[in-house]
Amino acid sequence: MLVEKVRRFIELHGLLRPGERLLVGVSGGVDSVVLLEVLRQLGYSLIVAHVNYKLRGADSDADEAFVRALCRQYRIPIRVARLNLKAKVRGGSIQAAARRVRYAFFARVAQREGIEAVAVGHHQDDQAETLLLNLLRGSGLEGLIGMAPVRPFEVGQKLRLVRPLLSVTRAEIESWARAKGLSWREDVSNTSLNYRRVLVRQVVLPLLRQHFGPNVAERLAHTAELLRAYWQSTFVQVLMQHWLSASESDAVGGYLRQEALAAMPRVWQQRLILEALKRWLPGAPRHRRLAWQVLRLLEAQPGRRLKLPQGTIWRDRKGLRFRRCAPAASISEEGMLEPGRPLVLEGGVFEAVLLSQKPACLNAGTPQVVYVDADRLQWPLWVRRWKPGDRLQPLGMQGHKKVSDLLTDLRVPVDRRAHSYVVCQGEEIVWVAGYRLAEPFRVRPETVHIAQLQFTPIED
Structure with a gap:
């Protein structure tokens, strides 16, 4: 039943071609183990990628050994990256750094193997958690559309990231794994309430299920799907029209013209500021408070500037200039x-x-x-x-x-x-x-x- 459900989802969203060769990210957890087994049963030609971050000592090595043994059992090639992530990351989020390292490794392996699709094990509960987390952050439309079933790794790349389990709940995955006698590894960090996603998973969603029914995750995921459809059919085209009319890029940043911004509603002015931060000051925070600060520069005298760790934004005679530079101490x-x-x-x-x-x-x-x-x-x-x-x-x-x-x-x-x-x-x-x-x-x-x-x- 689960295999057929995944097959229909793949066909509905055009995630994969029949028999396509693809890379599967396998951590050793139940989600990725089930993903591997389902794709294997559906007849895809697979290569496994696993990252050992050395974050949990012997447990991390045991995860790697488990995934290697699984690949030997299935006779599937495996590619492994090993690094001491804690030694490489100074400040910031370990989880965010792990995600960057993981996806960069996936892209590298896919390129070397001539593969155009990477599959990961995100499921319907993950989608519901993402929507709730972004809602609580005060996100706009783009945060509420959740995770896409398929998306390019980077703009303009042929390599795509696919999520075949996005229509399947965590309960369905675990039930199917037990019925098939599959083994998997448990990551103890997935139960730590120090992480906001775990807090939503362990506390918020169970409370919502208790008061609003067992299919809360399904309804939240459906909301994200509807919003994504609206976003793709209207929002993206309007955003690009506004961006092309207001922006100029250069080697170290770019420029937003005041005349073009003034002709737009405030909500689009803020959105273009966020787009400029994304494109021209990589790593800068993209939230409403900062967008408002940047917009206020348009009311200031030419020469007024706003300094961020990632760069500088200043008001000149005809608009806002963004430049990737900053004080040495920042x-x-x-x-x-x-x-x-x-x-x-x-x-x-x-x-x-x-x-x-x-x-x-x-x-x-x-x-x-x-x-x-x-x-x-x-x-x-x-x-x-x-x-x-x-x-x-x-x-x-x-x-x-x-x-x-x-x-x-x-x-x-x-x-x-x-x-x-x-x-x-x-x-x-x-x-x-x-x-x-x-x-x-x-x-x-x-x-x-x-x-x-x-x-x-x-x-x-």
Whole structure:
């Protein structure tokens, strides 16, 4: 029954082609284990991806061992990423960082394997929880449409994320798993009320079921589905029309014209501010309070500005200018770099792009851009200031060289030298940003997949 229900959902939303080859994210929990089994029964050609974040010590290793054993049992290939996430994340949400790492790994594996779809185990209860959480945050329409059955990983990418279990409840999943004699792993963090989603799952939804009936999650998910239909059929088109009429992008941010904003209702003015923050100041908070602060700049004298950790917004004579820059004390000097997610640091913005085809010329014409063999990278990369003792094998050389000697030989001014960045894979340097690529990561004639790394310095 559950398999047939999932099959109909896949067909209804056009998630997958019959027999398509796809990547399945499997954590070892009941949702992902059932997803794997259902897709296997439906005849899809599968590869499993698993991330071991090392967050729970021996339990994390046991999860990995369980998923590996499951893949051996089913004779399904598996790809595993292992990293100490706590050591990589300084401040911010561990859960958000884990999600970024997980999706970046999925994208990398999919590209290497020539796969166009990644399946994850989100179900109907997850959808209801998402709607409630966003509602309590005071979200607008886009927060209330919940999770899409299918969406591109990034704008313009062919790779898509699919959620085949979105019409199935958690109770149905667990009941079916027990009936089939499936085994799975339990993550104790899923019961901790320190996390808001767990609080909604363990306290709020049971209370709603008690007073409003057992199918509360189904009704909430249906609401999200209706809102998504309205959003897709009208909202998106109007948003793009307004955006094109009011915005201009540039290399370090963009510009919103006051004349165009003034002709719009206040709700659309606020929405375009949020869109500008999303596109031009990655990582900046996108909420009503900040949008209101930005709009108030239009009532101020030219030159008035608003500083954020991710950049600066200021009023000029004809509108609002957004620029990715910030005071040194507000910005980190190191962080994770992954495709499609700009990394804003004190000295500039780093970006990584997975290319769909080999560029006509590997000389980008600027030292701030390099092309590397994507199959030799393990995402996420780590960007930091160079430190004494750092060494790399510079492009075209046989031996290794100290970064300090490289910068000296290139006659980099002393004041710049101390603030130069290196992009690393583990302890190995991939690129001294703006100066020299490491030989092991160069694009060779046999290279299949290519990534572009770019560094945009922030001017004082």
